[in-house]
Amino acid sequence: MEKTQGRCIASERLCDTGFSYTLSLINGKYKMTILYTLMEFGVVRYNQLHRYIKGITHKTLSCALKELEADDLIVRKEYPQIPPKVEYSLSERGRSLMPILDGMCEWGDKHRRAKEL
Numbered sequence: 001m002e003k004t005q006g007r008c009i010a011s012e013r014l015c016d017t018g019f020s021y022t023l024s025l026i027n028g029k030y031k032m033t034i035l036y037t038l039m040e041f042g043v044v045r046y047n048q049l050h051r052y053i054k055g056i057t058h059k060t061l062s063c064a065l066k067e068l069e070a071d072d073l074i075v076r077k078e079y080p081q082i083p084p085k086v087e088y089s090l091s092e093r094g095r096s097l098m099p100i101l102d103g104m105c106e107w108g109d110k111h112r113r114a115k116e117l
Contacts, residue, residue, distance in 0.1 A: 022100075025071050030056050030064050032101060035090065038074060039098050043089045073097065 014020055026032050030053060037052050038044055044052070050061055065088060068074040073094035079085040090098075 022097075025073060026097070028064060028067070030060060031068060032104075034061075034064055034068060035073065035094060035097060036101050036105075038088060038090045038094070039101065043087050046086050046088070049088065068094070 026035070033053055034049065037049060041048070041052070046061075046065075049065075050056065050058065053061065065074065065076070069076050072091050075089050075091045077087045077089070079087075
């Protein structure tokens with residue numbers, strides 16, 4: 001491990017680190033799943049998201065989307081029509097998280113397979 005990485009935690013309280021900040025943005029049962037879904041499918045409407053993410057309630061999805069939008073990780077585009085049409089996509093900031101989520105996916109695939117063998 002590089003010294004600069006060790007100092008990040010060693011010289012500060014963990015809650016004041018970039019690591020903690022990143023976790024605060026993606027913390028929650030479904031936030032990473034929402035981000036990953038938007039990465040895979042691009043622009044997605046609300047009901048599509050709800051179908052893609054099995055088991056999520058409308059309230060939980062709505063709250064998570066509002067938090068992700070407030071943190072500038074996703075973009076919400078509303079069209080003025082009836083019935084309302086709302087689309088979600090990753091913001092530039094959200095896209096910058098994708099290498100981290102990809103790495104987690106690769107790690108999980110590798111270690112899940114190793115455990116199954």
